[in-house]
Amino acid sequence: MSFSSSSFGSGTRSSRAVEFGRTHVVRPKGRHQATIVWLHGLGDNGSSWSQLLETLPLPNIKWICPTSPTRPVAIFGGFPCTAWFDVGDLSEDGPDDVEGLDASAAHVANLLSTEPADIKVGIGGFSMGAATALYSATCAAQGKYGNGNVYPVNIAAVVGLSGWLPCSRSLKNKIEGSPEAARRASSLPILLCHGKGDDVVLFKHGEKSEEVLRSTGFQNLAFKTYNGVGHYTVPEEMDDVCNWLSSALGLEGSSS
Secondary structure, three states, X not given: OOXXXXXXXXXXXXXXXXXXXXXXXXXXXXXXXXXXXXXXXXXXXXXXXXXXXXOOOOOOEEEEEOOOOEEEEHHHOOEEEEOOOOOOOOOOOXXXXXXXXXXXXXXXXXXXXXXXXXXXXXXXXXXXXXXXXXXXXXXXXXXXXXXXXXXXXXOOEEEEXXXXXXXXXXXXXXXXXXXXXXXXXXXOOEEEXXXXXXXXXXXXXXXXXXXXXXXXXXOOEEEEEXXXXXOOOOHHHHHHHHHHHHHHOOOOOOOO
């Protein structure tokens, strides 16, 4: 396993040494009701997703699209690319880089922490970004990061497209061991979407992640699947995301 401090390029154990890339912001076209941090996949950046999100019919959402650090990635034999954490296997079965996950989850929480108090906040992502969003969801439920530090943000919605759930093996004990964590888990709205033809993050990993989350107490969870769809998004899926977010966040113009 190569999940050591050296993967942060600093030789220290401090997550402060992680240097995140450029953040792209899509301003709401209507009344600002919600802010969502959206996380790109492995090797991508915030710019490409900001361009897609800007086209969605969600005028009341502000989108924040950060770019992950560039780091050596085990699945690429240590070759550096943009990645939210080090990963050796794109599934819930791989070893967990908790330090990298915590650093990225904290970066996301920091981006959301400056939003006005009356604005609902959420996290979404694609592939590795979805994995980071789901990890953030488990931190929000527990009220703390993997390293024990307090998780500071009250998340109102989480979306994961073509992703997987990191640290799934230890999640049940952590949630069931705390009545407060179980209460937060049961009420947090989560949408998972996965193409059945995904040959990068296999559909079975998305399915397993949904099973683990539900069995751990994340009851407010929707799982949408798409026949013949690979490791990419399609208009039908983005329509589902828009409808779900409108309902989950109670946005203007939604039927809820």
